[in-house]
Amino acid sequence: MSLRHAILAMLDIEKGSGYDLVKRFDQSVSYFWAASYQQIYRELQKLESEALLESEEVIQQGKPDKKIYEVTPDGINELQKWLEKPAKAMKIKEPLLIKIYAGDLADTALLIEEICQHKAAHSVRLQQYQEMSELLINLEQPLRSKYFLPHQTLKLGIKIEEAWLEWAEETLEAIT
Amino acid sequence: MSLRHAILAMLDIEKGSGYDLVKRFDQSVSYFWAASYQQIYRELQKLESEALLESEEVIQQGKPDKKIYEVTPDGINELQKWLEKPAKAMKIKEPLLIKIYAGDLADTALLIEEICQHKAAHSVRLQQYQEMSELLINLEQPLRSKYFLPHQTLKLGIKIEEAWLEWAEETLEAIT
DNA sequence: GTTGCATATTCAACAAATTGAATATAGGCT
DNA sequence: AGCCTATATTCAATTTGTTGAATATGCAAC
Numbered sequence: 001m002s003l004r005h006a007i008l009a010m011l012d013i014e015k016g017s018g019y020d021l022v023k024r025f026d027q028s029v030s031y032f033w034a035a036s037y038q039q040i041y042r043e044l045q046k047l048e049s050e051a052l053l054e055s056e057e058v059i060q061q062g063k064p065d066k067k068i069y070e071v072t073p074d075g076i077n078e079l080q081k082w083l084e085k086p087a088k089a090m091k092i093k094e095p096l097l098i099k100i101y102a103g104d105l106a107d108t109a110l111l112i113e114e115i116c117q118h119k120a121a122h123s124v125r126l127q128q129y130q131e132m133s134e135l136l137i138n139l140e141q142p143l144r145s146k147y148f149l150p151h152q153t154l155k156l157g158i159k160i161e162e163a164w165l166e167w168a169e170e171t172l173e174a175i176t
Numbered sequence: 177m178s179l180r181h182a183i184l185a186m187l188d189i190e191k192g193s194g195y196d197l198v199k200r201f202d203q204s205v206s207y208f209w210a211a212s213y214q215q216i217y218r219e220l221q222k223l224e225s226e227a228l229l230e231s232e233e234v235i236q237q238g239k240p241d242k243k244i245y246e247v248t249p250d251g252i253n254e255l256q257k258w259l260e261k262p263a264k265a266m267k268i269k270e271p272l273l274i275k276i277y278a279g280d281l282a283d284t285a286l287l288i289e290e291i292c293q294h295k296a297a298h299s300v301r302l303q304q305y306q307e308m309s310e311l312l313i314n315l316e317q318p319l320r321s322k323y324f325l326p327h328q329t330l331k332l333g334i335k336i337e338e339a340w341l342e343w344a345e346e347t348l349e350a351i352t
Numbered sequence: 353g354t355t356g357c358a359t360a361t362t363c364a365a366c367a368a369a370t371t372g373a374a375t376a377t378a379g380g381c382t
Numbered sequence: 383a384g385c386c387t388a389t390a391t392t393c394a395a396t397t398t399g400t401t402g403a404a405t406a407t408g409c410a411a412c
Contacts, residue, residue, distance in 0.1 A: 001367075001368075001400095002269070002271045002274060003368080003369095005271075005274055005278075006274045006277075008278070009274050009277045009278035010277070012278060012281070013277075013278075017389095017390075017391095018390075018391070019388095019389065019390050019391080022390095029273075029277070030268075031268065031273075032268060032269075032270040032273035032274070032277075033268065033269055033270065033273070033274065034265075034266070034267035034268055034269065035369090036369075036370070036371095037391090038369085038370075038371085038372095038392085038393090039368080039369065039370085041390095041391060041392070042368095042369095042392085042393090045392085060377095060389090060390095062377080062378065062379080062389095063377070063378075063388085063389050063390075064376060064377050064378090064389060064390045064391080065377095065390075065391095066389080066390055066391085067390090067391085076281065079278060079281055080281050080282070083275055083278065083279075083281060083282040083283075083286075084282075084283070084286065086290065087271040087272040087274075087275055087290060087294075088271050089210075090210070090268070090269065090270040090271070090272070091210035091268070091269045091270075091399095092206075092207065092208060092209065092210055092266070092267070092268045092269075093178070093208075093209055093210065093266065093267045093268075094208040094209065094266040094267075095178045095181075095263040095264045095266070096263040096266070097205075097207075097208035097209070097329050097332065098178060098181055098182045098185050098208070098209065098263075099259055099263055100325055100328060100329050101182075101185050101186070101189070101205070101208075101325060101326050101329050102181075102184070102185035102188060102189075102255060102259060102325075103259075103325040104322070104325060105188070105252065105255055105256050105259060106256070106259040106260075107259075107260070110259075110260065114262065114263060118263075146280075149276055149277060149278075149279040149280060150277050152276060152347050152350060152351075153273050153276050153277050155343060155346070155347075156273065156339070156340070156343045156347075159339040159340075159342060159343050160336060160339055160340075162339070163332070163335040163336055163338070163339040164332070164335075164336075166335060167331060167332045167335050170331070171328050171331075171332075174324075174328060175328075177370095177397075177398080179398080179399095193359095193360075193361090194360075194361065195358095195359065195360050195361080198360095211399090212399075212400070212401095213361090214362085214363090214399085214400075214401085214402095215398080215399065215400085217360095217361060217362070217363095218362090218363090218399095221362085236359090236360090236407095238359095238407080238408060238409080239358085239359050239360075239407070239408075240359060240360040240361080240406060240407050240408090241360075241361095241407095242359085242360055242361085243360090243361085267369095
């Protein structure tokens with residue numbers, strides 16, 4: 001049950017709407033936490049009902065209105081209590097690797113095509129992460145300090161994407 | 177719903193008991209699929225009830241009896257059908273990274289300790305993977321061919337563990 | 353002699369995630 | 383006018399996954 005803690009951590013760094021959070025999960029922490037928009041919106045409601053978050057409605061022109069969520073002191077407390085307990089083990093699910101594992105039963109051409117597609121997707125993500133990293137490097141104090149640890153996590157994302165790309169190239173060569 | 181396909185893929189390569197499978201998931205494919213023993217045993221029952229697997233009871237001396245599961249032609253068919261469809265996106269959950277992300281609210285000493293522990297765990301896993309890789313390299317034909325693709329997936333596991341270890345060292349340096 | 357580990361499996365209650373539909377504003381495209 | 387995309391959010395049914403307990407054999411350590 002750490003989706004709530006992921007949300008609290010991200011809103012603690014910077015408050016925002018559910019829609020913002022969905023994008024942040026998708027674009028900047030997808031190498032360590034996967035969450036769908038339905039999950040995020042549901043958890044935001046739950047967190048607000050438990051007073052760990054509070055929201056402010058923002059009326060917009062040209063766009064639908066939105067709710068900006070912010071972590072409450074109780075929310076910070078909950079996050080801190082969670083931080084004291086040992087972290088649970090990583091969990092990963094990568095269907096493409098199952099496909100490759102069982103690849104002898106598959107059409108090689110299809111397999112190659114899918115590896116190429118995934119490689120392209122990882123390449124795009126690597127670029128995103130690198131751009132974000134550039135932004136964080138060029139921040140002025142005190143923002144740079146504030147983003148020091150998120151930036152550190154981003155560096156793992158970059159390393160993992162690089163490893164993936166390297167591997168995809170080698171695998172494509174090995175298969176053909 | 178690809179736990180079933182992961183199980184089918186692994187039993188297709190080599191038949192075995194639930195207990196064997198649990199170990200294989202844990203020791204050799206944990207970088208692309210996480211599954212608990214309860215999940216695996218439940219899914220084995222379901223797969224057998226759908227006739228995608230069949231089991232044979234093996235009476236053992238000195239150890240409890242066991243059931244060896246084997247993929248049926250229907251099971252192969254199910255796996256092949258699944259292989260034709262595009263793979264779903266990877267999903268990952270790494271609570272430790274949330275901790276680091278929100279690390280400003282945590283005790284730095286605790287954070288360092290946990291990174292060290294995780295680093296040690298990744299180091300052990302890397303060694304396991306490397307040993308398994310050695311075994312696969314030294315196989316004689318036709319086994320070597322059979323394990324070519326599983327071996328290829330293992331190489332990603334190794335790259336990812338290496339990336340993780342590198343990152344953990346850099347992070348420990350950066351934090352202290 | 354009983355505690356702990358490795359082997360081997362099952363069940364049930366509960367929590368979390370997925371799928372799919374629904375709603376609403378507004379700009380741009382054909 | 384109708385369609386697509388981006389913004390923004392909600393709900394409900396179903397499927398998955400987690401937690402925790404239970405059972406059983408046998409070896410080794412203390």
